Amino acid sequence: MSIIAGGDEVNDWDEGEILHDREYLRRDIQLDDEHDDSVHKFTGHTGELYSVACSPSDNSLVATGGGIGDCYMWRIGQRDLVLDLKGHTDSVSTLAFSADGNFFASGSFDAIIQVWDTISNTLKCTLEGPVGGIEWIRWHPKGHLIIAGSEDSTSWMWDADRKTYLNMFSGHGSSVTCGDFTPDGKTICTGSDDATLRIWNPNTGETIHVVNGDSYHADGLTCMAITSDSSIAITGSKDASVHMVNVSTGKVISSLVGHSGSIECIGISESHYWAATGSEDKKLIIWDLQHHSPRHTCNHEEGVTCLQWLGSSKYIATGCVDGKVRIWNGVSGVRLETFHGHVAVIEAIALSSDKNNIISVSLDSTACVFDISNLKLQIM
Numbered sequence: 001m002s003i004i005a006g007g008d009e010v011n012d013w014d015e016g017e018i019l020h021d022r023e024y025l026r027r028d029i030q031l032d033d034e035h036d037d038s039v040h041k042f043t044g045h046t047g048e049l050y051s052v053a054c055s056p057s058d059n060s061l062v063a064t065g066g067g068i069g070d071c072y073m074w075r076i077g078q079r080d081l082v083l084d085l086k087g088h089t090d091s092v093s094t095l096a097f098s099a100d101g102n103f104f105a106s107g108s109f110d111a112i113i114q115v116w117d118t119i120s121n122t123l124k125c126t127l128e129g130p131v132g133g134i135e136w137i138r139w140h141p142k143g144h145l146i147i148a149g150s151e152d153s154t155s156w157m158w159d160a161d162r163k164t165y166l167n168m169f170s171g172h173g174s175s176v177t178c179g180d181f182t183p184d185g186k187t188i189c190t191g192s193d194d195a196t197l198r199i200w201n202p203n204t205g206e207t208i209h210v211v212n213g214d215s216y217h218a219d220g221l222t223c224m225a226i227t228s229d230s231s232i233a234i235t236g237s238k239d240a241s242v243h244m245v246n247v248s249t250g251k252v253i254s255s256l257v258g259h260s261g262s263i264e265c266i267g268i269s270e271s272h273y274w275a276a277t278g279s280e281d282k283k284l285i286i287w288d289l290q291h292h293s294p295r296h297t298c299n300h301e302e303g304v305t306c307l308q309w310l311g312s313s314k315y316i317a318t319g320c321v322d323g324k325v326r327i328w329n330g331v332s333g334v335r336l337e338t339f340h341g342h343v344a345v346i347e348a349i350a351l352s353s354d355k356n357n358i359i360s361v362s363l364d365s366t367a368c369v370f371d372i373s374n375l376k377l378q379i380m
Contacts, residue, residue, distance in 0.1 A: 035340040036340060036341045036368075037339045037340050037341055037370060038339070038341040038368035038369055038370055039077075039357075039369055039370065039371045040076055040077055040368075040369035041341070041366055041367065041368055041369070042062075042064065042072070042074055042366065042367040042369075043365070043366050044070075044072050044074070044081065045064065045066055045067050045070045045072070045365045045366070045367075046067050046070060046365065047066055047067030047068060047070060047091075047365060048066050048067065048344075048347075048362075048363040048364075048365060049064055049065070049066035049067075049347060049348075049361035049362055049363070049365060049366070049367060050065060050066045050091060050092065050093055050094075050347045050348065050361070051064065051065040051066065051092060051093060051094050051095045051347070051348055051361065052064050052065075052095065052348045052349065052350045052359050052360070052361045052367060053095040053096055053097055053104070053350055054097070054350045054351060054352050054353060054359060055097050055101045055104075055118065055353060056097055056099060056100070056101045056353050057097075057100065057101030057102075057353065058101060058118075058353065059076075059352055059353050059354040059356070060075040060076040060077065060078070060352070061073065061074075061075055061082065061118070062074055062075070062076060062350070062352075062359050062367070062369075063085070063095050063097075063104060063106070064095075064359075064361050064367045065085075065091075065092030065093070065094075065095050065106055065108075066091060066092055066347075066361065066365070067091065067092070067365075068089070068090060068091060069086075069087070069088035069089050069090060069091070069092065069108065069110070070092060071084075071085035071086075071088060071092045071095070071106050072084055072085060073085060073104070073116075073118075073121075076352065076357055076359075076369050077369075082121065083116070083121050085106060085114065085116060087112075087114050087123065087126065088106065088108040088110050088112070088114065089108075089110045090108050090109040090110035090133065091108060091109045092106050092107070092108045093107055093108060093109055093133065093134060093135065093136075094106070094107040094134060094135065094136045094137050094148075095107070095137075096137050096138060096139055096146075097118070097139070098139045098144055098146075098160075099139055099140075099141055099142065099143075101118060102117065102118055102119060102144075103115055103116065103117060103118065103124065103139075103144060103160055104116045104118050105137050105139070105146055105160070106137075107134030107135075107136070107137040107148055108133070108134055109133030109134065109151075110133070111128070111130050111131060111132060111133055111134060111150065111152075112126055112127065112128050112134070113126070113127040113128075113134060113137060113146070113148055113158075114126050114127075115127065115146070115160045124160065124163070125160065125163040127146070127148075127156075127158045127160075127163075127165075129156045129158075129165055129168065130148070130150035130151075130152050130154060130156055131150075131152045132150045132151030132152030132153075132154075132175070133150065133151045134148050134149070134150055134151075135148075135149045135150060135151060135175060135176060135177055135178075136148065136149050136176075136177075136178060136179060138179065138180045138181060139181075140181050140185050141181060141183055141184075141185050142185050143161075143185075144159065144160040144161045145157060145158070145159055145160070145166070145181075145202075146158050146160055147179065147180075147181065147188060147202075149175075149176030149177065149178065149179045149190055150175070150176055151175045151176075152175075153170070153172045153173060153174055153175060153176060153192065153194075154168055154169060154170050154172070154176065155168070155169040155172075155176050155179060155188070155190050155200075156168050156169070157169070157188075157202060167202065167203075167204075167205040168205060169188065169190065169198070169200050169205055169207075170205075171198055171207050171210070172190065172192035172194050172196065172198060173192065173194035173196075174192050174193035174194040174220065175192065175193045175220075176190050176191070176192050177191055177192060177193055177220060177221055177222060177223075178190070178191040178221055178222065178223050178224040178235075179191060179224065180224060180225075180226055181202070182226050182230035182247060183226060183227075183228050183229070183230050184230040186202070186230070187199060187200065187201070187202065187208070187230065187247060188200040188201075188202050189224060189226060189233045189247065191221030191222075191223075191224050191235050192220065192221060193220035193221070194220065195212060195216070195217045195218060195219055195220055195221065195237070196210055196211060196212040196216075196221075197209075197210075197211040197212075197216070197221065197224075197233065197235055197245060198210055198211070199211070199233075199247055199250055208250070209249070209250025210250070211245050211250050211251075211252065215243075215252045215255075216243055216252055217235065217237035217239055217241050217243065218237070218239045218241070219237050219238040219239035220237060220238050221235050221236065221237050222236050222237060222238055222262060222263055222264060223235070223236045223263060223264065223265050223266045224236070224266060225266040225267055225268045225275065226247070226268075227268055227273075227289075228268070228270070230247060231246065231247055231248065232244050232245065232246065232247065232253070232289070233245045233247055234256075234266055234268070234275055234289075235266075236263025236264070236265075236266050236277060236279075237262070237263055238262045238263075239262075240259045240260055240261055240262060240263065240279065240281070241255060241257075241259075241263070242255065242256040242257075242258075242259065242263055242266070242277055242287075243255050243256070244256065244289070244292070254292040255292075256275075256277070256285075256287050256292060256294075258283070258285045258294050258297065259277065259279040259281050259283060259285065260279075260281045261279045261280035261281030261282075261303070262279060262280045263277055263278070263279050264278050264279060264280060264303070264304060264305050264306065265277070265278040265304065265305065265306045265307045266278075266307075267307050267308060267309050267316070268309070269309055269312075269330065270309060270311065270312040271312045271313075271314075272330075273288070273289045273290050274286060274287060274288060274289060274295065274330065275287045275289055276307055276309065276316050276330070277307075278304030278305070278306065278307045278318055279303065279304055280303035280304070280321075281303070282299060282300045282301065282302060282303055282304065283297055283298065283299060283300065283304065284297070284298040284300065284304050284307065284316070284318050284328060285297050285298070286298070286316070286328075286330055286333065295330075295333065296330075296332070296333025297333070298318075298328050298333055298335065300318065300320055300322075300326065301320070301322050301324075302320050302321035302322040303320065303321040304318050304319070304320055304321075305319050305320060305321060305345060305346055305347060305348075306318070306319040306346065306347065306348050306349050307319070307349075308349050308350065308351050308358070309330075310327075310351055310355060310358075310372065310375070311351065311355045313355075313375070314329060314330045314331045315327055315328065315329060315330060315336070315372075315375060316328045316330050317349055317351070317358050317372075318349075319346030319347070319348065319349040319360050320345075320346055321345050321346075323340070323341075323342035323343055323344055323345065323346060323362060323364070324338055324339060324340055324342070324346075325338075325339040325341075325346065325349060325358060325360050325368075325370055326338050326339070327339075327372065327375065336375070337372075337375075339358075339360075339368075339370040341360070341366075341368035341370070342360065342362040342364050342366065342368060343362075343364045344362050344363040344364035345362060345363045346360050346361070346362050347361055347362060347363060348360070348361050349361075355372075356371065356372065356373040357369050357370065357371060357372065357373075358370045358372055
């Protein structure tokens, strides 16, 4: 295992800060601090880590964010930092590479987004507008437009090439906790702590549909995923419910019933009409979206905080409250691997572009790299 450290400054850290309002993560849990399966560990951060992103065009390039403005770019298997992404003054909550890998964006609770050129390793622009912290950022699937959701109940869209503001999306009554472009790039969906989903016209900024009511969530939305044909948005909530919404009509078409705790993550298979949901109820559920029914329930020892389908393979990775990363077979529901390396809650995981490594970030201030090349990922 190789270990690298980066960054020369040590920041004061407020251990009382809770990101994402996940109070249950702070429970006392006995974690294994001796067994470490990671092949590489990045230890340059001075505080808790919340976000990770892998370049879609460079197999080894990783970015991690957390702390009070801590954000670094580094390479798997190399000791030297690629870039110390200075500029944020509050916790870095979300990271994303553009689809072509040429740009990288970081969003922070300081209410700004920084966009970096990954070819020249220079700051391209700083995007401002929201007055509340940035909850999430997403790039347009076919270009360099970027959207972000804020704690101030608004979402914003900018053109990173031109460094210009394009639209603000206003209508939610509370923090905008999740969102994305549809894969065809023609529509924007956002979910809020006000228990509504809004579907927007990105060109005009106007609301097309508002999804709420008795057939929808009774508490704030936490996560979202959109099917590859841009037709269905799947949303999860604090109230343990999961719903499928027709993006064109704004109608709830089905409820996926099976969880008993807050839904923390949703992912959609690239190859089958399946979805996976993870919850604080210690379950990963794999769903057959055609029949709106569970295929498998995969039990964990503690809550599931994040998940990642491993490319177009049949495998799913989960990150958990107990500090472990687990690999599951989506066809059989069988657990294949359990990776140790963290001594605190895992906040996020990402997959390297060559699909040989999973990178996890944790409240223990480290990022771990786990080698999954032995799984021989294959198209289903």
